[in-house]
Amino acid sequence: MQQWDFWLNQLFWLNTAIVLTVTLVSYLILRSLIGILSKRLATWAAGRQNKFYGFAVEMLRRTSRFLLFAFSLLLGLKLIELTPKWEDTLSHGWFIVLALQVALWVDTGVRLWTQNLLFSSDSPRNPVTTTLISILARILIWSVMLLSILANLGVNITALVASLGVGGIAVALAVQTLLSDMFASLSIGVDKPFEIGDFVVFGSVAGSIEHIGLKTTRIRSLSGEQIVCANSELLKQTLHNYKRMEQRRIVFKFGITYDTPADKVREVAALVARVIKAIPDTRFDRAHFQSFGDYQLTFEVVYYVLSSDYNKYMDIQQEINLGLLQGLKELEVKFAFPTRSLEFVGGQFPDIKVAGLQAENPPASSGEARQEKGPRRMP
Structure with missing residues (x-):
């Protein structure tokens, strides 16, 4: 109920x-x-x-x-x-x-x-x-x-x-x-010191980033092999990221002979500036007669390549070298090359045998004889 x-x-x-x-x-x-x-x-x-x-x-x-x-x-x-x-x-x-x-x-x-x-x-x-x-x-x-x-x-x-x-x-x-590498991978993803496709150099390794994994990063080296590096170890390295380089600073030196007149030495610096400024994607910085070398008057040149492409930099440097070669020839200025002088004082030159024959050498006086190593000019 x-x-x-x-x-x-x-x-x-x-x-x-x-x-x-x-x-x-x-x-x-x-x-x-x-x-x-x-x-x-x-x-x-x-x-x-x-x-x-x-x-x-x-x-x-x-x-x-x-x-x-x-x-x-x-x-x-x-x-x-x-x-x-x-x-x-x-x-x-x-x-x-x-x-x-x-x-x-x-x-x-x-x-x-x-x-x-x-x-x-x-x-x-x-x-x-x-x-x-x-x-x-x-x-x-x-x-x-x-x-x-x-x-x-x-x-x-x-x-x-x-x-x-x-x-x-x-x-x-x-x-x-494993956790150290995982958090290193997380740090790489958040901080982004490098990304896939970047060209990096650290230690003796140089190559492009192929893959950033949970534990390792894989790099394709210039010689072709794949290099596998733990993420935690990679972050401990001082790493150069060349893909993010907006411009490349180039410093190079060359030398001219000591018999170059002072007025032409001044013209050489102006020649370098003209050659570099005439090439696209470059910015000239300076060119100076830097020092007196052992066998040359040394010039130091600084300029910038407005690109991170290494092949482009080499093309530009080649054009600069060809321009300097032609310009110095027109100025009648010679490139210096290493030379060595040998001084022989007193005594006699040693006997020289050629094909079993004894060559007669005149005795050296108390004066001196010099021998220079370098390119021999034909009369």
């Missing part, structure tokens, strides 16, 4: 009808509002080419229908009178639903952000580093969400966090080499 009284209780059916009606109406209204807002944001994103609106649209579309229905149900239950125990349960339900939905939205935002970094045409990022950042960020989001829900339910998370910390330290000690 009491069982029939429960089912014939009009208040029960009235509360049930209220809850169902409010739940369905709230669910439909919330779905409609989210759909309208998504369309508006999609229109703004298409018109203004703004990535923020595109992210917002995708995040709204990630709204869970189940969580939306649960939220609508909680709204309906709020309109009827419940026991204190159920009221307390509903208060936890509000927090759980909102925490899960916010975590879904933020997770979607992180995923879209990392995908944008990965496939951006302006500055594509290293896929390994970008994926690692995405995984770490999403793990952090869901961990915070889970701990906040447990704390809201009254669970003492202090001991749990402490246990996780001790376990994390033990794991970190066991795989510290």
Whole structure:
């Protein structure tokens, strides 16, 4: 009889009808509002080419229908009178639903952000580093969400966090080499000291970056072989990145003979300036008669190549050398070359045998004889 009284209780059916009606109406209204807002944001994103609106649209579309229905149900239950125990349960339900939905939205935002970094045409990022950042960020989001829900339910998370910390330290000690390389890879991706395609030189290694992995970086050397270097070890090196060199400073020297008149020495510096300024993609800095060398008057020249291309630099240097060769010939100025003088004082020259015959050499007087090494001129 009491069982029939429960089912014939009009208040029960009235509360049930209220809850169902409010739940369905709230669910439909919330779905409609989210759909309208998504369309508006999609229109703004298409018109203004703004990535923020595109992210917002995708995040709204990630709204869970189940969580939306649960939220609508909680709204309906709020309109009827419940026991204190159920009221307390509903208060936890509000927090759980909102925490899960916010975590879904933020997770979607992180995923879209990392995908944008990965496939951006302006500055594509290293896929390994970008994926690692995405995984770490999403793990952090869901961990915070889970701990906040447990704390809201009254669970003492202090001991749990402490246990996780001790376990994390033990794991970190066991795989510290791997973690060191992983965080080095993350540092390379964030700080970007070099990227795929950059030409780098460190130690005895010179080559182009082919791949930046989770543990190692692979470099294609000039001689053709692939060099594999641990990320942590690579960051310890002093590394020269030549691809980011906007201009190349060149210093070179040449010498002219000591018998060059002073007025022509002055003309040589002007000649160097004219030759370099006439070549495109160069900027002349200076050309000076620097010093008196052992066998030459030494000139030092400084100029800039406005490109990082090594082959282009060599082409320019070749043109400069040819220009100097032609210009000095027109000025009747000679390039210096190494010479050595031998002084022989007193005594006699040694006998020289040629093809078994003894050649007669006149005896040397107390004077001196000199022998010069260098190119011999024909009369």
